Amino acid sequence: MAEERKELIKLESGEAEQPFRWSAGVYGSKFLTELRDNKRFVGVRCPQCGKVYVPPRNVCGPCFVELTELVPVSDEGVIVTFTVVSFGFVDPSTGKQKPVPYGYAVIKLDGADTYILHYLDETDPQKIRVGARVKAVFEEERHGSMLDVRHFTLLDR
Amino acid sequence: MGKRVAVVGVGMTKQRSSRPDVNGQELINEAVRAALEDAGISRRDIDAVVIGNMDHFEGINYVDTWSVDGSGALMKPIMKLTTGGTTGTTVAMAAYYHVASGLFDRVLAIGWEKNSESDTTGAIITAFDPFWDRPIFAGAVAGLALEATQYMHLTGATEEDAAYVAVRERRHALNNPYAHLHINLTIEDVMNSPYLSWPVKMGDMCPRTDGACAVIFASEDVVDEFPNRPAWILAVADRHLWAYTSDPYVNQALENGWWFPALEWAAREVYDKVGIRDPLKEVDVAELYLPYSFAGLRYMESLGFCGRGEGPALVRSGATDMGGKCPVNPSGGVMSSNAIGATGLLRVAECALQIQGRAGDRQVPEVKIALATGFGGCFWSDVLLMGREMPEKPRG
């Protein structure tokens, strides 16, 4: 009698892709255009509470009011919190392994009341602190994306 | 208007990092059959089904209609809810509202996840905005690490304080035959584990788990038909406040005062509805969705168990251990088992078992009031209070 073979049968989706074409919205598009063309950050201000949202969004949640007033904000700011990522993973947007370690932070740009997420040019957590001042470093070639900023550099090392 | 609602049956699979022996429907069915058996009823008696998971973890679209063989929803009403990590508690609340509405008497709530079948980190990254967050974001661990960094900065808490939470969760899990991780962990083990995303180390994090949980909710009109004592839902509330990764930090001043509005506001609503003023005294057991160790410090403060910055002292005092004033996560919690769609529902299931006196080795004596929370997405929070006594009137 033949021996029963027990094997795990696995199905893999392989290189399956689901392409998407999202709309950045009118003000999101303006933000990205400013980054690309003028190396400048802009936000939108709530007419009711005065909060400046960066990056822009269409509605101030607490006030439930539409945001249409564009205001420029600085390309310098302060670290609100940070981490240094050391585990490797595949970036779902590119399908490629993300090179680690890399530092990234929640950054409050001067003039903004909401924060952005971006890379830091430092990977030693002992050298980074909450409250440190940082400045955007732009790429030479820009395409209209958050990655037009290569990273934020620590100003007072 | 409205019916009072109780949990009358609970079922859960053994949670494992990978269950190659079952497909998704079979995994769900395991939990469903266990719950039906626990409640002493059959599929025929169920009036409606509510199910939840995070779509991209299994890569199945329209999970409600897909699930009917496993969930038992054939020729019944079924709907799907999904809110990220809070899915399990969202599903519990949906089942509660189905019954409280008076339209359905016996509702089956199912939460499940088969994390082994997909790329969890990749899927979590797609939860966030493709323009502003995704290019930089690194998934759950890194998102939590951002919270940990700020918490340590504002309160002076240390990685070792957080390690106490990890050790407690692992120790509690040893009493839970269903939990995924059964490890005897020491503080040194946690401190020596490699960094995943500073300051969060491997020992601080929850695992990825395959698992399912099913809970049967019943109306006050039919509750006596069931063999187990009812575990009543006293109040539920949630706040899913934000849309972008950096939003949770916006309300926090760097100098002093930090704030977790989603959890604080949801908890306050629930406490007000039930009349709880001093949770540490009045809550007998808490099953909290703590996705990693630092949460076990910070969220105790947001839930009002202690003052701001006092989380470390509370945990080190033993108040949250078995035998303490308010044991937290006797089941081992999320750090010991994290099948995301099921996780929040398991908190509700565990609270029900505690109230019913059926929690075996993890039983806390004399549980009258139990607290369950859900966490997920952009630091969203769900809060449920359950109790042994039928509430005076429906107050949900």
Added chain:
Amino acid sequence: MEPVAVVGVGMTAMRRERREDGYADLVYEAVRLALEDAGMTIDQVDNVVTVSNDFFDGRTISSMAVQDACGSYDKNVSTVEGDGTFGAFYGLMRILSGSFETTLVCAHHKGSESVMPLITNAMFDPVYERFLGVEAVTSSALQARAYMDRFGVSEEDCALVSVKNHANAFRNPLAQLPLELTVEEVMSSPYVAEPLKVLDCCPISDGASAVILASAERAEKITSKPVWVKGVAHCCDAYHLGDRDLSDVRALRDAARRAYSMAGISDPRREIDLVELYDAFSYMELMWLEGLGFCGPGEGGKLTASGSTAPEGEIPVNPSGGCLSGHPVLVAGLNRLIECVLQIRGEAGERQVDNVRTAVAHGINGPCGQSHCVWVLGGER
């Protein structure tokens, strides 16, 4: 069931592509319209249910994108992933529970942003079915064939639905595809998947909608024209296409029976004045008419050919133009509900049907109408 009413509705125009608008923009527009319609501020909304789908949006936790725009700040909020009719039902239950007096339900979809067949292919079983490339259109073609063969329904019978509904769309400024068609033109449109031709199929659309529900007490304070929920039910059939008889509408029959029973309806053909059903494909209108009890098995074609379901007919069906004229997925069911509300209020503009006191709205979920949700709405409390 305690009385609950729809007190506010808002619908954005359905278009092939709303390029400048992200999900949050569409939702904010719909919610603002609903609030204006009800004469309410966002503070008067007690809780929110959002409706979206992670696959269509390309985001796990698709509801996250709209949290600010749906007005959920410091409110209880939940998310149903399924057609808007199911989401609205959940919103209704939350009021019936006594916990809330008003619920805002909003749904969004942008079909233009993804590759639709890839998304609907993901509905099918990854091990046994997906590799076949089966998706919403091809699976519906299987159902159309099963139904047509069983009852001797012809493609021409189905074409009549396309002709009617696209013509109706001329009177709906929000519809995407008002088209003047003849049966011949439908018949000569190219096959997508036999027997379905291009003009038998719904389009891909972008859009959002919102409704506001209120308990009886609140409803009467908010509006002079509350539209009452008389009955609502849903039911789900088997999953694998081979596990059920695709030509049989038993899940719809079951949901309709329960909804009618709640509403005290025993003879739908006589007691219902208007129907807005989910005609994702022309053949579906024929099948759902039968499931909703407006004709006998296989007689949907005859009913349509007789002119009974035309806007001036005995039982107008989809005077709005239906899903064939605009189909933002998930939103589409909510739109059926909204159309019924407008008709009952007498606010349906050029597409207004006379004397609508009771209407039926219908939504589907899952492949080939696996799951159905039926609403009965009435002008009298």
